[in-house]
Amino acid sequence: MNAMEPKNAKPTLADLRGRALNVAGLVDYQAGAVVSRTLIRKGAGTVTVFSFDAGQGLSEHTAPCDALAMVLEGEAEIRIAGTPHRVKAGEMLIMPAGKPHALQAVRRFKMALVMIRS
Numbered sequence: 001m002n003a004m005e006p007k008n009a010k011p012t013l014a015d016l017r018g019r020a021l022n023v024a025g026l027v028d029y030q031a032g033a034v035v036s037r038t039l040i041r042k043g044a045g046t047v048t049v050f051s052f053d054a055g056q057g058l059s060e061h062t063a064p065c066d067a068l069a070m071v072l073e074g075e076a077e078i079r080i081a082g083t084p085h086r087v088k089a090g091e092m093l094i095m096p097a098g099k100p101h102a103l104q105a106v107r108r109f110k111m112a113l114v115m116i117r118s
Contacts, residue, residue: 011026013039016039023049023072023112024049024072024073024110026039026049027049027050027051027110028051029051029053029108029110030051030053031053032053032056033053033056034050034051034052034053034056034057034058035050035051036048036049036050036051037049037050043117043118044116044117044118045065045114045115045116045117045118046113046114046115047112047113047114047115048112048113049072049110049111049112049113050110050111050112050113051108051109051110052074052076052103052105052108052109052110052111053105053108054105054106054107054108055104055105056104056105057102057103057104057105058102058103059102060079060100060101060102061100061101061102062097062098062099062100062101063095063097063098063101063115064097064098064117065097065115065116065117066094066095066096066097066115066116067094067095067097067101067113067114067115068092068093068094068095068113068114068115069087069092069093069094069095069103069111069112069113070091070092070111070112070113070114071087071088071089071090071091071092071109071110071111072089072109072110072111072112073089073108073109073110074088074089074105074106074107074108074109074110075087075088075089075105075106075107075109076103076104076105076106076109076111077103077104077106078093078095078101078102078103078104079101079102079103079104080093080095080096080099080100080101081099081100081101082100086106089109
């Protein structure tokens with residue numbers, strides 16, 4: 001960042017390379033919403049950071065590849081094929097390819113989602 005940027009400005013994607021960063025700080029909470037920020041998007045996969053306000057979530061869906069959800073703050077309920085899993089800050093859960101899954105914020109939470117396609 002330079003002197004002309006606001007102190008609370010988020011680093012651009014180009015600024016992320018080669019720096020140690022607080023991952024949870026890369027996305028802010030927004031009242032009543034889910035916010036996402038894709039950090040890496042390549043043919044082989046993606047890395048995305050999400051914030052979920054309390055009660056917010058993602059409806060049931062499937063993915064063609066395994067998805068690794070790492071909870072950074074707060075607590076979520078992640079359902080995989082109908083089975084609920086409570087996942088808290090510092091924990092992770094792998095959602096298997098082809099299995100329906102959904103996420104719901106037990107209280108507001110942030111997560112990093114890693115999807116590797118090949």
